[in-house]
Amino acid sequence: MTGDDGAVAIESADDVELKGNGQCLLFQLKHSLKTTPTAMTIRSKGLWQTLKAWIDVLPGLTLSETLFHLVTVAPITRGNILETLGTPGADRKPLVAALVQEAERVVAEREAAAQAKKPLPYADRAAGCEAFLKLTPDGRLNLMRQTRIQPGTMPIDQMEGAIAQMLTLIKPEDRASVARRLIEWWDRQVVYSLCKKRPQFISRGELQEYITELIGDIEHDRLAADFETIAHPSDYQPDGMLTRQINLVDGKSHDLTKAIREEWRARQQRSKWVNDRPNMAAIIATYDHILKEYWSDRHAEIVESCEDLEDAEKRSKGLGLLRWAHNDAPTTVRPIVPGFEAPYYVRGSYQVLAIDQEVGWHPDYATLLADKSS
Structure with a gap:
């Protein structure tokens, strides 16, 4: 659908509902990862299950403005009467x-089985057959006139590559990465839609805007903040060193909660960047060096000022340094690349470095962590 008013909803009136140009298109999707899917015939359960789903929603539709599409990876044998649905x-x-x-055959055999007190056959298509027979003759014909079939479509595991090939405005070497990010964005919008966290329909304009944004990111070599709004798994357990470092300075529960959240986000972000763009490994390493230098200047000051202080005061100074990494460092240290402003990366990277003991919060963290009883 090429109209600017085009919009898509998932699991609405059908698996996929597409609106635009004054039309409503309903799509039933029949996927399979089989190398050779079984050919679709008039006896296929997928056909009758699809008809049942469409008949159920007919009362809420204007039939003359609606087209029904059965999209399947299965082929149709040449000469099969279902080929009619592929010819407008x-x-x-x-x-x-x-x-x-x-449909009459299925219903008759089920009735005969019931009379013989035998298990009823065709449980996977009976409801569709019964619903089709309940339609008036004109209702059946009108439904079929609005129905299309698309057999032999691409299996789902090939979709990402196909999308990449369609991105002709993007340099060939960038298409796979953009396709991957585009699918991630789309999947996220679908989940939000199903959870009612956004409007049900995803508009063509939204998709165009995001593609434009991706192209802009590439042209300006920007990095995406992929995990800024994503929560870490509820059962995530960080490395014990993160907790030990914070305990050394009497960090509070909110300090630990923030550290765990941001460490997970930064670690996931670092991994994604390197997987998408291998050259990012060197950029990340260089930035870690910059982070350590900023930390080192402040840590050295604390060490010198704490030479004659009691441990409680040392802990207090160290807690201040931890909170500097949380609150001030994201605006003090320059971003990893121009334009990347998400604070979780700086906060979380400091926790990653703390786990590796390349930075620490307590003035004497290296000595204390070497002591297993600390």
């Missing part, structure tokens, strides 16, 4: 007659 304007009456005959 083709006579649908023979297909309707064949569907009625098949």
Whole structure:
């Protein structure tokens, strides 16, 4: 659909609902990862399950403004009557007659089984057959006139590569990365839609805006803050060294909570950047050096000022340094690249470095951590 008013909803009136140009298009998706999916016929359960789903929503639709699409990776055998659905304007009456005959066969065999007190056959398609027979003759024909089938479509595990090939405005070497980020964005919008955290329909304009943003990121070599709004898993357990470092300075529960959250985000971000762009490993290492230098200047001051202080005062000074890494460092240290302003990366990277004992909060952290009883 090419209209500027195009919009998509997932699990709305159908698996996929597409609106635009005054039309409503409903899509039933039948995926398979089989190398050779079983060919679809008039007896296929997927066909009858699809018909049942469409018949259920008919009362809420204007049929003349709605097109129904069955999209399947399965092929249709040449000469099969279902091929009619792939030809717009083709006579649908023979297909309707064949569907009625098949539905009546299924219903009759189930009734015979019931009378013989045998297990009922065709449980996977019976509801669709019964619903189709309950339609009026004109209702069946009109439904089929608005129905299309797309057999032999691409399996889902090939979609990312296909999307990459469609991104012709982007340099070939960047297309795979952009396609991956585009799918991640799309999946996130779908989840938000299903959870009612955003409008149900994802508009064409939103998609175009995000693609433009991705192109801009590439042109200006910007980095995306992929984890800024993502919470760490509830069962995430950070390295014990993070907790030990914070305990040395009597950090409070909110200090620990923030440290765990930001450490997870920064670690995930570092990993994603390196996977997407291997040259980022050198950039990250250089930035870690800058972070350590900023920390070192402040830590050295604390060490000198604490030479004659009691341990309680040393802990207090160290807690101040920890909170500097949380609160002030993100605006004090320059970003890893121009334009990247997400504070979680600086906060979390300091925790990553603390886990590796390349930085610490207590003036005597290196000595204390070497002592296993600390």
